[in-house]
Amino acid sequence: MIERRATARVRRALARQAAVVLVGPRQVGKTTLALELAEETGALYLDLESSADRNKLTDPALFLKDHEDRLVIMDEIHRVPELFRELRGLIDRGRRKGLRTGRFLLLGSAAMDLLRQSSESLAGRIEYVEMGPLDILEAADTAGTADRLWVRGGFPDSFLAPSDATSLAFRQNFIRTYLERDIPQFGRRVPAETLQRFWTMLAHGQGTLLNASKLAAGLGVSAPTVTDYIDLLADLLLLRRLPPFHANVKKRLVKSPKTYIRDSGLTHALLGLEDLNELSGHPVVGASWEGFAIENLIAAAPPGTKPAFYRTSAGAEIDLVLDLPGGRGRWAIEIRRGLDPVPGKGFHNAREDLRPAQSFIVHSGADRYPLAEDVDAIGLRELAVMLDALRRE
Known part of the structure; x- marks a missing residue:
């Protein structure tokens, strides 16, 4: 397993903000990183390309209320862009209970429409981390x-x-x-x-x-x-x-x-x-x-x-x-x-x-x-x- 430097950046961002968006092209390793964090922290992982996981969020406020004490990871968030409006209310209610950081990790393929929607709905509540392909510091320093x-x-x-x-x-x-x-x-x-x-x-x-x-x-x-x-x-x-x-x-x-x-x-x-x-x-x-x-x-x-x-x-x-x-x-x-x-x-x-x-x-x-x-x-x-x-x- 190649250690990705974005992992540490995501952890630091979750320690500062209620919501973090991890953006990057497909197949770059975002899901692998998220699953590692889920295993470490006991987070709930939802793949929004799956109809079964999307159906769980038919009433997102009701479903996520039962998981407000843990990190919730939502992969392919662009599939359900209307969630951003719901997350704002959940984050604000959580803040009043002292739940100020590390609530949601959202994964997307970096379409500007997605970033625009998230920034408009979650201004002051969100941080972005960009994850690119492997770089020369992540690849092993060996000949060739x-x-x-x-x-x-x-x-x-x-x-x-x-x-x-x-x-x-x-x-x-x-x-x-x-x-x-x-x-x-x-x-x-x-x-x-x-x-x-x-x-x-x-x-x-x-x-x-x-x-x-x-x-x-x-x-x-x-x-x-x-x-x-x-x-x-x-x-x-x-x-x-x-x-x-x-x-x-x-x-x-x-x-x-x-x-x-x-x-x-x-x-x-x-x-x-x-x-x-x-x-x-x-x-x-x-x-x-x-x-x-x-x-x-x-x-x-x-x-x-x-x-x-x-x-x-x-x-x-x-x-x-x-x-x-x-x-x-x-x-x-x-x-x-x-x-x-x-x-x-x-x-x-x-x-x-x-x-x-x-x-x-x-x-x-x-x-x-x-x-x-x-x-x-x-x-x-x-x-x-x-x-x-x-x-x-």
Whole structure:
């Protein structure tokens, strides 16, 4: 069993709030985490995909009144969104009895409609914890693990599959299920074939600036329709829009976000890349590694960190800028696939603009060494450990 860092975050959130929403894509391990907590605490677990469990909540106030002294876990909460209104009354009545924390753990697949409903109904009574695929700090630190995580991605069944072929089959089925079943469940009537073409176009353009008009022309749809597709994949935590950094500098800055498919394994599945050998010879290899590093570093960073990229029309550029919370300063991070990273002139020019507290060139090895004044080459895992240490302070 791989220990998930989200487990500790959920426990801390339950100790602070009456209700906690654990959000993340399907198959990422939310239910496994919830069942572990249920076994530890004696919680009541309800799977709202089951008609039998949904029927128990025909009168939720009556049913849940008998379980107010224990944690109640509700999986697939988007199936019964009207529950949020009922939970507000239950939480308020419980507070008057001294039951202020650890009442409900709600699991959802991160549709924005779900989050919007919960925030409107349970304002001041709820906390959110995001759970993504496995990251480099959760996977064992053994030879070849980082490459396996990169190629297969972090969905547990994909990462732990007995072979690359089995892993690829899981991810291709995952994509098909999302397109044909899960997305329609959220009320989005998008033709599966069109959305798969669009998703594949994003995989080919991993890490590029968003150009909705160009994507629209390739699909034969309007630019606003492309924006809707982008919103949908981002809402489901399958796509990241990395915003441009807006600095108070007298430079002409890029204004479009970059787009990354958040799980590298899904990128490779959309492109039909089965193993490291196939990936290494594909044009997407550098952008794929960049996206993989960015997701791992953001996952490790302290809550409240603001990620962005920096680029000017003159060519100054930094792949990832992290504005850390709590006065910890700004980190500038350039990402290079390979063991001999060399920062370009654009990186140094960008550093002069931003004056970061620390600067790093992330490479695919494990060694750390200075490259220039105030610039270190560093392995991805070591930098993730440094960011995680800030989270724990």
